[in-house]
Amino acid sequence: MKAVQILGDKSCPKIVTNHSLKTPEPENDDILVQVYAAGITGDEVLWPEVYSTPTRIPGHDISGVISAFGPVYDGPLKIGQEVFAFLDADRGQGQAQYAICSPDEVAPKPASISHAEAAALPIPVLTAWEAMAEHGRIRSDMRVLVTGASGAVGMLFVQFGKRVVGAHVIALASAQHHSALAELGASQVVDYNTPDWERLISDVDVVFDTVGGDVLAKTWETVKEDGVIVTVGDPPPPWAFGRGTAVESIGNPGVRYLHFIVSANAERLRKASEMIDGGRIKALAVKAFPFREAEKAWLHAQQRNRGHKVVIEFDDASHDASAGKK
Ligand SMILES: NC(=O)c1ccc[n+]([C@@H]2O[C@H](COP(=O)([O-])OP(=O)(O)OC[C@H]3O[C@@H](n4cnc5c(N)ncnc54)[C@H](OP(=O)(O)O)[C@@H]3O)[C@@H](O)[C@H]2O)c1
Incomplete structure (x- = not known):
């Protein structure tokens, strides 16, 4: 699968794209999400977890569809369902075509916004x-x-x-x-x-x-x-x-x-999803970059005075800089 990686170390991080990483397999009650869009927090290059994971894949915020479940998953979500998720602070690895989530990280995506907009929201x-x-x-x-x-x-x-x-x-x-x-x-x-x-x-x-x-x-x-x-x-x-x-x-x-360091909470994401669809809460403005421009996206996400959140889209063919609905 395609994924973004952060190589080097905190003092000299290097953002690269990799087209041949192994697709993860869901175990236990895991949820495998096919990621359409993943959000960037520019400061993530300072966060420790990416430097301690063998894949070196950053990213905690994703939006996409459920691709598979682990063998003992028994929750309410369905294959093919559109979801967004916060991948726990210790783990991440969301900036990839597929990401493993636990049930307490995933909620139905707000239906009224695009995957790019939804990927900007969890953190x-x-x-x-x-x-x-x-x-x-x-x-x-x-x-x-x-x-x-x-x-x-x-x-x-x-x-x-x-x-x-x-x-x-x-x-x-x-x-x-x-x-x-x-x-x-x-x-x-x-x-x-x-x-x-x-x-x-x-x-x-x-x-x-x-x-x-x-x-x-x-x-x-x-x-x-x-x-x-x-x-x-x-x-x-x-x-x-x-x-x-x-x-x-x-x-x-x-x-x-x-x-404090933020915790996963699927119930809060689910309620926020309803508030967004109900018009009570407004989604964030986003600027979307295709996967091939991941390095540029990360540089942009680290700039001040942006006024929008930066996301990476994994389906280059349907990339739309104005973040139109998928
Ligand atoms: N501990 C956790 O669990 C956790 C969770 C989420 C985020 N964070 C951290 O929280 C921070 C905010 O995240 P975010 O996603 O909201 O970032 P963001 O979208 O980049 O926003 C940063 C904000 O800080 C302002 N700012 C930056 N430097 C400033 C300065 N010297 N004086 C005044 N304002 C300044 C920016 O204003 P301008 O636009 O005017 O530059 C902007 O409004 C980041 O450092 C992030 O790493 C931590």
Whole structure:
């Protein structure tokens, strides 16, 4: 089968295409998906799992059709069904013509969008949902700040925070994205290019940071004394994975803060699929590249100010840069 590979190491990753990898076989209750499109998160070159898998195939976000089941699969999905999936953070290997999934990773694809659009969604949907429901525990009476709001995760979080929960959502993003974020439901938009932007924002119950570094550090100025800061920004802060405490916590002892890695959750994907088909949540804009241009796709996915998610399509013949429906 055809697959993308990341060779080299984290300090010097090399994206290549390979046309002769072995198609994986489903075991136990595995689900084998024929991948039509696979999403890219540019920072995946920094994630450890691809360097520890023998295939070196990256990719956690896919959309396609079910091709086969392992011998003991007894769930509700059917051969030929259109699905999208998040392949667990430890595993990945989605940027290939075929990918193995477990039942808790796969859900019916939203029918109203293309495979390219569906492949852009699993990580952003699941990360935003987990931050909202589990780590931030956001309620309608809360003021919430999301950094990197114009990014894939941020745009889903704005929508969940406002349209699903009804919170006051403050979106931090460059000015060019402000009108789009207001349309998605942001209650307030702030430009990170404004000097001392953190002084324009106060009394925040929950910060959801998707940027990290200086931006994350500044959010400590915005949060209430008993507020919460949740981050997924890459690279993770020095205190992540139980490696110590945040220096800012010394002056803000009541603030709870945490970093997390997104978990698979087929039920959340299934509900998000219904919300998209019902018009409650808007899918992300995507730019699709054919498999043969995988390296170009990865370079594009690592650029700032894109405003869209990058996906690789595996069926070159039906490739459509405008992401038309398959
Ligand atoms: N831990 C996890 O489980 C997990 C899960 C998903 C994602 N992530 C990480 O979360 C981050 C966001 O993911 P994504 O898919 O949303 O990425 P994305 O679509 O590339 O969006 C990144 C966002 O961050 C903004 N940004 C980048 N650098 C910035 C800076 N210095 N100051 C202010 N804003 C800045 C970008 O704004 P501009 O467009 O203006 O540049 C953009 O809005 C990535 O680092 C990703 O690796 C982690």
